[in-house]
Amino acid sequence: MSLSGLRAFGASFLIFSDYMKAAIRLAALMELPVIYVFTHDSIGLGEDGPTHQPIEQLIALRTIPGLITLRPADANEVIEAWRTVIELTHQPACLVLSRQAVPTIDRGRYAPAASVRRGAYVLADTDGTPEVILIGSGSEVSLCLASRDRLSRDGIKARVVSMPSWELFEQQEASYRDRVLPPQVAARVSVEMGSIIGWDRYVGRYGERIGMRSFGASAPLKDLLPHFGFTVEAIVAAARKSMQSAHTR
Numbered sequence: 001m002s003l004s005g006l007r008a009f010g011a012s013f014l015i016f017s018d019y020m021k022a023a024i025r026l027a028a029l030m031e032l033p034v035i036y037v038f039t040h041d042s043i044g045l046g047e048d049g050p051t052h053q054p055i056e057q058l059i060a061l062r063t064i065p066g067l068i069t070l071r072p073a074d075a076n077e078v079i080e081a082w083r084t085v086i087e088l089t090h091q092p093a094c095l096v097l098s099r100q101a102v103p104t105i106d107r108g109r110y111a112p113a114a115s116v117r118r119g120a121y122v123l124a125d126t127d128g129t130p131e132v133i134l135i136g137s138g139s140e141v142s143l144c145l146a147s148r149d150r151l152s153r154d155g156i157k158a159r160v161v162s163m164p165s166w167e168l169f170e171q172q173e174a175s176y177r178d179r180v181l182p183p184q185v186a187a188r189v190s191v192e193m194g195s196i197i198g199w200d201r202y203v204g205r206y207g208e209r210i211g212m213r214s215f216g217a218s219a220p221l222k223d224l225l226p227h228f229g230f231t232v233e234a235i236v237a238a239a240r241k242s243m244q245s246a247h248t249r
Contacts, residue, residue: 002032007086009035014054014096027092028066035085036090039092041071041138042193043216043224044100052217058194061094062166068093070165071192072116073141074105074121078118079246084168098139100221105142116162116193119169120180122161124148130237132187135202137163140191140230147235158239159185171203186246187237193230206245210236 001008010020017024017038027034041089043053061069067093070081077089080096085093102183107113115121120135124145132151136144144160161180163169169177181188181202188207196211203209210229217224225231 002027003030007033007035009037011037011053014038014057015042015052017042017054017057017094021060024061024067024092024094025064028064031066031090032092033085033090035089036094037097038094038101041096042100043097043212043228044098044139044193044221045216046221046224047209047218049218050215054194055212055215056154056197057193058096058192059082059197061096062198066091068165068167069096070094070116070168071096071138072164073111073136073138073162074102076105076107076113077116077162080113081164084117087227089111096138101137103142105145109142116164117167117168118172118176119167120161122180123162124157124160126152126157126159128157129182130185131157132243133159133161133181133185134189134191134235134239135161135163135181136191138192143230143232143235147239148233150232150236151239152237156239156243157176157199166198170206175208186249187239187243189235189242190229191235193228203242206242208242210235210238243249 035183053122072078072081101193127179141162148158186206190204196209
């Protein structure tokens with residue numbers, strides 16, 4: 001369809017991107033602007049169990065040259081992500097969306113979503129240089145915001161960066177990347193319900209990665225989140241640990 005000049009898209013669960021890998025790879029090789037919409041993107045599937053809970057699929061998509069992968073955090077980011085991919089003329093793109101309910105971020109309080117097209121942006125900041133940076137994608141961004149509030153109450157200056165797309169962020173000029181992730185701020189925490197592989201490039205030597213190091217499990221979401229460390233308490237503890245490591249470097 002795409003070779004015929006139509007703008008084609010397909011949709012399925014993220015776990016089934018494994019079956020579509022050859023077609024996605026060919027679209028990237030042929031520079032065809034096919035759009036893939038993947039849902040049910042995390043262990044949030046709950047009782048469907050580990051067979052349907054994607055772990056390594058996100059990083060697998062991110063390794064395909066020429067493919068743009070976007071995992072938006074809320075409805076506003078979904079709109080901006082769609083605007084971004086519909087403008088692509090020689091690249092396929094994947095929109096990776098959540099199955100569980102995701103709050104719409106208050107853009108009156110936090111930054112607008114227009115910078116989604118730059119891959120990552122400062123969603124919530126602090127006065128002066130932050131002491132720690134929380135980096136998230138998708139449904140975990142709201143968890144980062146809640147963790148920032150907890151850290152702020154404890155007197156810790158925390159920045160939240162929403163990073164829906166590694167590929168788009170890497171395309172930005174170095175000055176922009178350094179504004180979002182200042183090199184002098186070594187204390188960082190990444191939060192994503194997928195494999196932790198690759199996040200070290202953004203959290204650095206002294207950072208912490210909250211993610212999946214195993215397959216998921218069959219249980220309600222309310223039980224899975226604390227079991228795998230996706231809680232405000234776990235993120236705050238990781239932030240403090242990273243700050244301590246950066247302080248003693």
